[in-house]
Amino acid sequence: MAKEGRPAGSDRADGERMLRGKVNLLGCLRLARAPNVLTAAADAAAGYFVWRSILKAQLDMAKSVELVLLCAISALVYSAGVIFNDIADLDEDRRIRPLRPLPSGAVPVGSAWVLGVLLMVSALVLAMAVGAACFYHVLALEMVVLLYDFSLKGVPVLGPLAMGTCRAMNLQLGMAASPYFPWGLLTEWRDEVLWLPCCYLIYVAAITHLSKMEESAGPGARVRATVSAVLLAVSSIWRAALSGAGPWLVLWLPQDALMLALAVRCAAKPSTESAKLAVMVGVFGMPVWAAGAAMSRGPEFYLPGLALAAATPAAFLAGRLLRQKEA
Numbered sequence: 001m002a003k004e005g006r007p008a009g010s011d012r013a014d015g016e017r018m019l020r021g022k023v024n025l026l027g028c029l030r031l032a033r034a035p036n037v038l039t040a041a042a043d044a045a046a047g048y049f050v051w052r053s054i055l056k057a058q059l060d061m062a063k064s065v066e067l068v069l070l071c072a073i074s075a076l077v078y079s080a081g082v083i084f085n086d087i088a089d090l091d092e093d094r095r096i097r098p099l100r101p102l103p104s105g106a107v108p109v110g111s112a113w114v115l116g117v118l119l120m121v122s123a124l125v126l127a128m129a130v131g132a133a134c135f136y137h138v139l140a141l142e143m144v145v146l147l148y149d150f151s152l153k154g155v156p157v158l159g160p161l162a163m164g165t166c167r168a169m170n171l172q173l174g175m176a177a178s179p180y181f182p183w184g185l186l187t188e189w190r191d192e193v194l195w196l197p198c199c200y201l202i203y204v205a206a207i208t209h210l211s212k213m214e215e216s217a218g219p220g221a222r223v224r225a226t227v228s229a230v231l232l233a234v235s236s237i238w239r240a241a242l243s244g245a246g247p248w249l250v251l252w253l254p255q256d257a258l259m260l261a262l263a264v265r266c267a268a269k270p271s272t273e274s275a276k277l278a279v280m281v282g283v284f285g286m287p288v289w290a291a292g293a294a295m296s297r298g299p300e301f302y303l304p305g306l307a308l309a310a311a312t313p314a315a316f317l318a319g320r321l322l323r324q325k326e327a
Contacts (some may be wrong), residue, residue: 026322027106028115031086032079038311039286040078040170041071043200046290047174049304050192053297054178054185069130070174073123075140080119080301081145081166083112088149096215130177141169164205168197171290191242196293199239203289206231207282210263213275216254221270229263232256247302248295251309255288287311 037150048067085104086093087109095102101107120142127138148162175181175193185193211226213221236256240249262278287308295305 009129027101031101037075042287049294076123085114134176160205160208165199168201202235217270225266243296248292
């Protein structure tokens with residue numbers, strides 16, 4: 001029986017396309033949100049710099065391979081997560097977002113499943129190369145990602161918290177290079193290993209909560225935006241208390257002020273357009289958040305931190321280039 005709202009035979013057509021259709025490369029890049037993997041990799045890199053600062057160890061070329069592996073793992077898990085997210089949303093996307101890669105047929109659904117599984121397995125293989133602590137952390141992260149995609153995404157409170165947990169664990173991924181992560185580090189380094197990721201969790205949860213207004217700014221939108229603004233303020237104040245004052249505030253203060261202003265604007269005059277702008281700024285501002293976290297570890301991390309901040313314009317420009325290629 002054909003699903004309600006779809007032409008008879010469309011499911012069969014989808015199946016035939018999956019079997020014989022070619023996978024569109026640009027469609028795969030769009031499906032995996034390729035430009036945004038830079039924002040995920042920046043999280044893991046920031047976590048790695050925090051761990052190196054705990055060790056009071058200098059950054060050197062011998063450890064650069066480890067950093068590259070962690071960033072690659074983060075990118076693989078992120079891409080797999082958004083692919084499974086689109087698979088879970090397929091019926092909804094067919095109704096309201098038909099131009100996305102899966103409902104448009106640019107990428108067959110079966111191919112998306114295979115790609116998502118391969119990415120997650122690849123992340124675990126790389127994690128094994130880093131160490132046992134990293135492997136178990138990535139395995140736990142992937143479980144939370146799947147739980148969010150297929151179960152918790154639409155659940156009030158739990159959905160935003162689950163997404164925040166994913167990004168917080170992604171930040172911790174860089175610290176998982178330590179064989180003593182997490183329990184061996186919590187005794188003396190609780191602020192860095194636990195509370196800083198918790199600040200990030202609140203920030204991401206606020207953005208995720210606000211993103212529910214992107215499709216409809218109906219009843220409850222003012223309350224939703226107000227809650228997001230409060231969460232952003234809490235995250236900013238708590239993070240400042242943990243990190244203190246320093247050059248990193250040059251990155252954090254403008255980002256915080258802009259996000260708060262956009263959230264307050266959404267609360268004052270709810271609209272899908274204002275919500276989309278706030279969410280876009282929040283997502284592309286994640287590398288700025290990570291950059292400040294790295295820079296707060298000391299002068300030797302100023303340059304690496306600025307390099308992480310560069311992921312914001314890089315991701316934005318890569319996204320525009322991808323859309324132009326598609327057109």
